[in-house]
Amino acid sequence: MANGSRQAAWEFFGLELKRRREDAGLTQVELGLRVFVSGGYIGQFEQAIRKPQLDVAQRIDEALQTDGIFERMWRQLIDDRRYAEYFAAAAELERLATVLCDFEPFVIPGLLQTAEYARAITLASNPFAPEGHIEEIVAARLERAQLLRGETRPLYWAILHETALRVPVGGPAVMARQLRQLTMLSRERHALVLVLPYTAGAHAQMGKSLRLMEFADAPPTAYTEAVYSGNLLDDPAVVKRTRAAYDLLRVAALPPEASLALIESAAEDYERCASTT
Template sequence: MIPLPKDLDPYANPRAFYGAELRRLREAAGLSQNELGERVFCSGTYIGLFEAAERRPQAEISRALDELLGSGEHLQRLCRLARTSKVAGYFADAAELQQRAVSIAEYSSMVIPGLLQTESYARALTRAAHPYSSGEIIDGHVRTRMERGSLLDSPTPPVLWVIVHEAALRVPVGGDAVIAEQLDHLHTQGSTRPRVVIQVLPFSAGANPLLDTAVTLMHFADAPPAAYTESAYSGELVEDTALVEHISSAYDLARASALSPEASLSLIRSAAKGHATDAHLP
């Protein structure tokens, strides 16, 4: 179990207040974290993470907690406050989990994963995804994505293993100059950061189980692994053990079909040079 830290200020932010209120209601009901977890079909560790403000509260669990603890809609209202995020709502839980992960494995079929994107590339993708949004809104999305990339500069960054399909190297997102800069950056990250491993899945590999999706697998020091799958305008956090294992097996198959890290970096460098040459053609 993870108890509420004694120095946690319940008024520091909505998530901390949610955790403090959950703990207050649980103790008033005379329940341990494990006992409460069993009654709402989650683990005691999960309850402890909510109380410690280490996890964003979940709407369904908050509803079950209110019903069990007789707290009306108190936790559900606090949940809505605590779940505010600068990233898309469907990605918010996964973005938070990335901050706690000891290792992250990503597969992307058409774009460079967010943690390794340059600002110009991220802006081109964001503008394409939100063609009718104002420049201010686009700037906000790009700024948030760049802030996420700072995870790799933390004192204890996760091991990041990335598989990108060769298609992601060929599509001139933002034009040849922008994609050339992005691929140069990708090559630099893979060749200078010892905790970043990059592989390319070549066209010659043919079909694979993850071909039409984007996947992130996250492993933690103190919790079971989780996965996140994403399509154009939606995503899903997966915590069911059997399904996470299934996704992990599919990832392993893609990794086995991908080029070695060394060959991948060579292909990335070659693709970057090709785009740079095209950018200077009249």
């Protein structure tokens, strides 16, 4: 579904939600109380500013007795077999963000990956998947990466633990090209990439990825990911804590030029290794 038609469909979702809510004689605040979100969030759903999570859509169906219509619409609009179900909502939100801040402890973030690196990561976690499915996932990741090249691209920060530079995903040649892409995106100011070095020791997100998203017309959101699960965090107090954690990571990371120097040094090491094999 093209972005324009998808947005139109979300606008229909919002109009239908408003109609069903008003037919039930509920205000936005009253419906929000029943589905455990604020009335302001209900208003944002109705205006197609923000998309609900699956469990919220299910609770809306229960509160309005709509026989699963909002869950079915959600699955039609957000579920995308190219993405894991737990990441689909976050993938939708990143298209609307004005600021994106990623922290990855082990891998290069998806928005910065080359096709070869993305393919190696995908194969590692899907060793028995058909080739067509692998290619579909890689294509989706590369499509997402175009977000950083558009005229209305978000401000994008990425903090990588040094581990992400040292694990030879796909082999030395693949890693060399991946790290050269990181430096290119940084030099061209499409992204600001920082490295948290081994020497930093313990840090605020030990072993846990983190994403912060800011929007022009909606409150900020945080996204965290674990094994086959992800969480979108909307609660203002929780988002404030994740922002504080990210600030601690920024303070502990190497400055931009020192980060680039470390990335380039690692790329050179991989290039030397690739030339001897």
